[in-house]
Amino acid sequence: ARAAADNAHALFADGRSEFVGVLRLWDGYRQAHEDLTQSKLRDWCGRHFLGFLRMREWRELHRQLRVLCEELGWNEEPAETSLAPLLAGSSAPAPARDDEARIKATRGQQHRAARLAREGKSEPAPAGNKAAPGNGADPEARSAFSDKVRAAAYQTLHRALIAGLPTQIGHRSDKGDFLAPRQRRFLPFP
Numbered sequence: 001a002r003a004a005a006d007n008a009h010a011l012f013a014d015g016r017s018e019f020v021g022v023l024r025l026w027d028g029y030r031q032a033h034e035d036l037t038q039s040k041l042r043d044w045c046g047r048h049f050l051g052f053l054r055m056r057e058w059r060e061l062h063r064q065l066r067v068l069c070e071e072l073g074w075n076e077e078p079a080e081t082s083l084a085p086l087l088a089g090s091s092a093p094a095p096a097r098d099d100e101a102r103i104k105a106t107r108g109q110q111h112r113a114a115r116l117a118r119e120g121k122s123e124p125a126p127a128g129n130k131a132a133p134g135n136g137a138d139p140e141a142r143s144a145f146s147d148k149v150r151a152a153a154y155q156t157l158h159r160a161l162i163a164g165l166p167t168q169i170g171h172r173s174d175k176g177d178f179l180a181p182r183q184r185r186f187l188p189f190p
Helices: 002-010 017-036 037-046 052-072 097-103 107-119 147-164
Strands: 176-181 184-186
Touching: 017 052, 017 147, 052 097, 097 176
Parallel strands: none
Antiparallel strands: 176 184
């Protein structure tokens, strides 16, 4: 069932960032939770090879964090400004494996988009170039956000994660593994 699970999880995948894939999974589960009964939600989790109880725990943790933030007086940023540029086109099926390399942004494109976002500039996309950042499986959904807005959203997400997970960040070594703080070595899953 590994291939079926990979295909089910590919619905949430993002070629540029695994973190955005997690956000897409969360958004898909949130929508299913709103639309379905508990029984059908359990079936939805089964079809997507997700643990129903783990997803329920995740939702409960999210609820508790929201309550704490409200108690501290922290305002939640509207989803339109923070999540929508990242989730644009998330309902479209994932690209086929042979198209993945064509759609996936290169590291150079990611760095250029981040630099342009920092400088407040935008990069014109070449006509007909499907590999440009911001173009993907669903160009109509992604066209609502400029490359600058999408790059800024990616940068904001990754900065927030880096701030919260400093011991989980690593630098690729010559051996192909990653070196984390305190000389800890790891490999990404799988």
